[in-house]
Amino acid sequence: MKREGKIQVWQEYQKEIADDHYFYVRSCIRQNFFPGAEQTFLKILRNELGKDIYENPHHTSCSGIAYHSDVVPFDTIQTIVARQFALMTEAGFKNLAVSCITSFGIYSEIIETWKEYPSELEKIRNYLKRATGREFEVPQNVAHASDIVYKFKEDIACKMKFPLINQQTGQPLKIVEHIGCHYSKMFPSKGVGGAEFPHVLVGMIESWGGEVVDYPERRHCCGFGFRQYLVMSNRGYSVSNSRKKFESMEPYKPDAILCNCPGCPMFMDRWQYVIEEMEGKTYGENGRGIPVLTYEELAGLVLGYAPWDLGLQMHQTNCEPLLDKMGIRYDLSLKYAGKDGKLIGKPVMECEC
Amino acid sequence: MELYQELTKDIRFTEGLKSCMSCGICTAICPAAEFYDYDPRIIACTIQSKDNKKIEDLLKSETIWYCGECMSCKTRCPRGNTPGLIIMALRSLSQELGYFTESEKGRQQLAIKRTVGENVVYKGYCVLPESLIPELHPELGPVGEWIYENSEKVYERVGANYKGDGEGALRKIPQESMDEIYRIFEITGGFDRFDKIEHFSKIKAESMGFTEGEEDYSDYVNHIFTTNNGKHNRQ
Numbered sequence: 120m121k122r123e124g125k126i127q128v129w130q131e132y133q134k135e136i137a138d139d140h141y142f143y144v145r146s147c148i149r150q151n152f153f154p155g156a157e158q159t160f161l162k163i164l165r166n167e168l169g170k171d172i173y174e175n176p177h178h179t180s181c182s183g184i185a186y187h188s189d190v191v192p193f194d195t196i197q198t199i200v201a202r203q204f205a206l207m208t209e210a211g212f213k214n215l216a217v218s219c220i221t222s223f224g225i226y227s228e229i230i231e232t233w234k235e236y237p238s239e240l241e242k243i244r245n246y247l248k249r250a251t252g253r254e255f256e257v258p259q260n261v262a263h264a265s266d267i268v269y270k271f272k273e274d275i276a277c278k279m280k281f282p283l284i285n286q287q288t289g290q291p292l293k294i295v296e297h298i299g300c301h302y303s304k305m306f307p308s309k310g311v312g313g314a315e316f317p318h319v320l321v322g323m324i325e326s327w328g329g330e331v332v333d334y335p336e337r338r339h340c341c342g343f344g345f346r347q348y349l350v351m352s353n354r355g356y357s358v359s360n361s362r363k364k365f366e367s368m369e370p371y372k373p374d375a376i377l378c379n380c381p382g383c384p385m386f387m388d389r390w391q392y393v394i395e396e397m398e399g400k401t402y403g404e405n406g407r408g409i410p411v412l413t414y415e416e417l418a419g420l421v422l423g424y425a426p427w428d429l430g431l432q433m434h435q436t437n438c439e440p441l442l443d444k445m446g447i448r449y450d451l452s453l454k455y456a457g458k459d460g461k462l463i464g465k466p467v468m469e470c471e472c
Numbered sequence: 473m474e475l476y477q478e479l480t481k482d483i484r485f486t487e488g489l490k491s492c493m494s495c496g497i498c499t500a501i502c503p504a505a506e507f508y509d510y511d512p513r514i515i516a517c518t519i520q521s522k523d524n525k526k527i528e529d530l531l532k533s534e535t536i537w538y539c540g541e542c543m544s545c546k547t548r549c550p551r552g553n554t555p556g557l558i559i560m561a562l563r564s565l566s567q568e569l570g571y572f573t574e575s576e577k578g579r580q581q582l583a584i585k586r587t588v589g590e591n592v593v594y595k596g597y598c599v600l601p602e603s604l605i606p607e608l609h610p611e612l613g614p615v616g617e618w619i620y621e622n623s624e625k626v627y628e629r630v631g632a633n634y635k636g637d638g639e640g641a642l643r644k645i646p647q648e649s650m651d652e653i654y655r656i657f658e659i660t661g662g663f664d665r666f667d668k669i670e671h672f673s674k675i676k677a678e679s680m681g682f683t684e685g686e687e688d689y690s691d692y693v694n695h696i697f698t699t700n701n702g703k704h705n706r707q
Contacts, residue, residue: 145641147597147598147599148598148599149641150597150632150641150642151599151600151601151604151642154627154630154631154632154641154642155630155631155632157641158630158631158632158640158641174639176637176638176639176640176643176645176646177645177646177648177649178649179592179596179597179645179649179650179653180592180596180597180598182592182598183598184588184598184599185584185588185589185591185592185598187541187560188581188584188588188589189560189563189564189567189581190581190584190585190588190589190665190666190669191589191592191662191665192564192660192661192662192664192665193482193483193484193564194660194661194662195656195657195660195661195662195665197660198656198659198660199653199656202652202653202656224543232483232487235487236483239483246656246659246660247656249655249659250652250655250656250658250659250660251652251655251656253652300542300543300544301542301543304542304543304544304546304547305543305546305554307547314547315547338544339503340503340540340542340544342503342540343540343542344503344504344539344540344541344542345540345541346537346577346580346584347540349583349584349587349588350580350583350584350696350697351608351697351698352580352697352698352699352700353577353580353700354611355507355700356503356504356507356508356538356540358611359506359507360503360506360507360540363506389611389612389613389616390611392611392613393611393613427629428630428631429630430630432615433615433619433626433630434615435612435613435614435615435616455618456629457625457626457628457629458625458628458629463618463622463625463626463629464618464621464622465618466613466614466615466617466618467614467617467618468614
């Protein structure tokens, strides 16, 4: 592809991201598996960047997983989303900050539907009014939380305590970046860099001193597949997709995998454990797995937040190899400790993945 | 019933299929086509034929349940079609008509409705820690089991507000908000969908000889959650 062509594509996929006053909507999967990551995002925005980000406790799941498993109809999810927008409107906000990638895809899909089909928007206004008495405005700006971290990546870089440099070798850490499918595959213009060259995580990695790994299956789905994971007898599909990616990235010896969707790191983390159990194979160095992080966790590490405050102990594939490379100190005896410092039991591991 | 006409009432269908030229690039990029006996190009062809019998067979088949709804197809189609959206319209119609119970994969919709679907209506989350029972999720590993058995302390440690009032991860969503979600499901057809899934599943469960636990036919739910006939890949 000609350089001119790439620049043209890139210019088309510059995305407008609001710079303050966000209404935050949480992610079901991130709350369950990476709750420390959401708390870290809020802490970074409020304490490091001085931003105004508000959470209304009355907001709910957007129901995206149920919608993409086809048990919730389109009208229902549109109205649930309209309710989220109503809460945002009532609180005086115009900028939505979305924690989940599936949600981000849903909000994008529904807003585009309402642009193309104004009668649909009127129908949903009517449904919401009948069900809840609420009215809403469509957000002026919808950003995924990773877009916001991308926007302020240089500010974070200025406060960096642990750059993405291997302290043992002095070389940039090699990081695989994995973008959630629903971030930009349906609406490329809604993602920084579009569907083919998403830049949202590349920008973070490069700003913080790391090196991005390019490998053949870079844009391949991790395999969540909604119903393909939710039902036990379908999970072969899910693990097979992730395995394809691991096999493809392995020769490039990545130090970590970075994700912006909450589901992808859950799968890429757990499926490494499963593949080790099923086939005896691991993909990292020294028989270990490749640490998988969310962008909030990586931002937190770079800023010097404590690993167990970030919630890295909730990962199945250990992150300690990455922490060691970054020169981050941690106390293993506190890994499974509670808020009071006392041990909350310990996972019974047959292998140290 | 003209099934093609029914499909055209679904916005996902009209947005997803706007004239397919059968180039097959969707199949080339599709993850489901890699791992299942699945071909989105053939699905688009079948629909465009408007042949009622073929569409009915499709709605009753395993085929429409293989898609992972990743939307990779959208990135490559030269006509701007999205087979993933067509699939969503087909799955909706299959459930409306009760055809989903004719296939092993389709029958699984009851399990999803009982877990994720009901979590949304009654708790305000698709997934909750109490849903992640280790026996049903062995892939979550020893750490998953540790989190499940010590959930309150683990979530407290990382700053969540599990089952608490006010803001925070995994907070208890106020009842008045859950009442609003309930009314949304009532008015928008959400409960109609749930009721149809239950109704047709019950008929199928009885015809397949599942009668234990008649109230919730949990033996049937366990069966659909765990059964795989091993014939879903290309033979």
